[in-house]
Amino acid sequence: MSGVAAIDCGTNSIRLLIADVVHIDGDEVQVVDVDRRMEIVRLGQDVDKTGAFAPEALERTFGALREYAEAIEAYGIPLGPDGVRMVATSATRDARNRQVFVDGVREILGVEPEVVTGLDEAELSFVGATAELEAEADEGGGGHPSPFLVVDIGGGSTEFVLGHGPETNELIRASLSVDVGCVRMAERHLHDDPPSEEQVAAATADIDAMLDQVEKTVPLREAGSVVCVAGTATTVAGMALDLPEYNAERIHGTAVGVADLDRISAELLKATAMERAEIGVMHPGRVDVIGAGALILSRVVARTGADHFIASEHDILDGTAWSLVV
Numbered sequence: 001m002s003g004v005a006a007i008d009c010g011t012n013s014i015r016l017l018i019a020d021v022v023h024i025d026g027d028e029v030q031v032v033d034v035d036r037r038m039e040i041v042r043l044g045q046d047v048d049k050t051g052a053f054a055p056e057a058l059e060r061t062f063g064a065l066r067e068y069a070e071a072i073e074a075y076g077i078p079l080g081p082d083g084v085r086m087v088a089t090s091a092t093r094d095a096r097n098r099q100v101f102v103d104g105v106r107e108i109l110g111v112e113p114e115v116v117t118g119l120d121e122a123e124l125s126f127v128g129a130t131a132e133l134e135a136e137a138d139e140g141g142g143g144h145p146s147p148f149l150v151v152d153i154g155g156g157s158t159e160f161v162l163g164h165g166p167e168t169n170e171l172i173r174a175s176l177s178v179d180v181g182c183v184r185m186a187e188r189h190l191h192d193d194p195p196s197e198e199q200v201a202a203a204t205a206d207i208d209a210m211l212d213q214v215e216k217t218v219p220l221r222e223a224g225s226v227v228c229v230a231g232t233a234t235t236v237a238g239m240a241l242d243l244p245e246y247n248a249e250r251i252h253g254t255a256v257g258v259a260d261l262d263r264i265s266a267e268l269l270k271a272t273a274m275e276r277a278e279i280g281v282m283h284p285g286r287v288d289v290i291g292a293g294a295l296i297l298s299r300v301v302a303r304t305g306a307d308h309f310i311a312s313e314h315d316i317l318d319g320t321a322w323s324l325v326v
Contacts, residue, residue, distance in 0.1 A: 003034065005072045006320035007065075007086040009113060011044030011155025011183050012289065013231060014061060016068045017317045018075050021325050031321050035071060036248070038231075039064040040285020043092075043101075044156050048184050052097045058104065065108045072109075079110035085320050087124065088113035094156070121316060122161035122175035125152040128318030129227050130163070147173060149223030149304060152315060153232045153296050155183035155289070158210075160218045174218040180210045182232055182286075182293030190292055193273050200269055203292060207299045215303070226306045229315035231286055232293030237311035238281030239264050246281045252313040261301060261309070265294040 006017045018035040041060040043053065069079060077083040086105060092098055092115050105113045116124070129150045152159040161175035189195070189203035214220065237254040238246055240261070268276060268291040277287045286293070301309050 003075055003077045003083065004031070004321050004324040005068075005075075005077050005084045006317050006324065007068060007084070007109070008315075008317045008320060009043060009061065009086060009088040009092070010230075011047070011157070011181060012040060012042055012285065013155070014039050014041050014043070014064050014068075015317050016071065017321050018072060018077065019321045031318070031325060034075065036317075037068065037071070038283075039067075040283060042155075042183070042285065044094075044183055046187070047094050047156070048187055051094065053095045053101060058101060061101070062104050062108060065105065069108050081111050083324070084109055084111050085324050086111055086113045087116045087121070087316065087320055117177075119175055119177070121157075121177055122150070122152070122159040123172055124319030124323065125159055125229060125316040126150045126161040126163050126172065126175070126319070127322055128315045128320070129229050129312045131314065131318065131322065144227075144310065145224030147222060147224050149218075149220060149226050150315075151226065151228045151233075151297075151300055151309075152230050153228070153293055153300075154181045154230060156181040157184075158296060158300075160214055160220070162218050162220075162223060176214055176217045178210050178214060180207060180296065182289040182296065185292035185296065186289040190269075194270055195291065200295070203295055204299065207296055211299060211303045220300075220304045223304050223306065226301060226304050226309040227312050228297060228301075228309045229312045231283065232290065232297055233309065233311045234313060235281055235283070235286060235290060236261060236264050236294055236297060239279065244280045246283070248313045251281075251311055254311045255308045256311060257308045258301060258306070261294075261298050265291075265298040268294045 003020050008015045016037040020032045020034055041064050043057050043061045045054045045057040130148050146164050147162055150161050157177050157179050159177045163172040185203050189199050234251050237251045237256050240256045273287050
């Protein structure tokens with residue numbers, strides 16, 4: 001196999017990674033990026049309210065998948081299970097008309113979307129985010145202390161997984177997926193533009209209650225390094241760097257301090273949609289949910305007691321690609 005294609009379909013976005021499988025010495029392999037793409041399709045539009053996928057949301061998603069299928073075949077990877085894996089997350093678990101989605105994906109890609117469990121989702125994110133991180137602390141500053149806490153804030157859910165990294169026998173210590181994400185919180189609480197103090201307080205209480213439940217399963221305060229993946233974290237990191245436009249290479253691996261995180265979260269929640277849309281690193285599809293996402297991120301990092309988080313461009317998409325190789 002010379003290449004693989006991984007697709008991650010979440011509540012808010014759908015992403016593609018086409019990667020080369022490069023063999024080094026012996027059995028060692030590397031997965032090298034060839035093409036990364038992301039489209040905001042908002043598959044989970046109103047699922048929290050209606051319990052079903054909206055027809056327009058399905059069509060947006062299928063349109064993006066048709067473009068992805070063309071890119072996969074253009075690179076010489078055949079459609080089907082030998083070279084393509086697609087994982088689908090929170091909204092797909094919730095929708096009563098999920099079979100329409102499954103049938104459409106099968107027709108376009110030749111594979112069914114795997115509706116992964118919260119545990120599987122967390123483990124794939126963990127592998128993707130930590131594959132290149134040092135498992136041992138490097139006092140010279142070149143590495144990050146373990147255990148790693150990987151936090152994946154999606155549109156409909158947030159995954160937490162605490163583990164020791166790919167070089168140890170005990171990969172995962174604890175993990176949990178909870179139905180609190182940026183789309184859910186925005187649709188549930190943040191109705192005004194900008195949201196009122198009362199709406200922000202209600203969202204904060206909802207998030208804090210979720211974290212109380214998370215801590216019963218995942219010891220958040222035991223993390224040596226907090227690694228945050230997906231669009232909320234990387235957008236906040238881009239804002240902390242004051243980038244004029246989104247730059248994945250600059251953002252990947254950036255350490256964002258708590259003071260900057262809290263400042264950015266507060267600014268986003270006080271800004272109007274028009275003001276948020278003018279931010280250079282902001283994807284248009286995140287404008288209406290980034291405030292909720294940043295609030296979740298801020299409350300999570302505060303609960304860990306960490307003084308910063310590490311933003312990673314590598315996540316469940318990379319873990320999915322690795323799963324096709326190993």
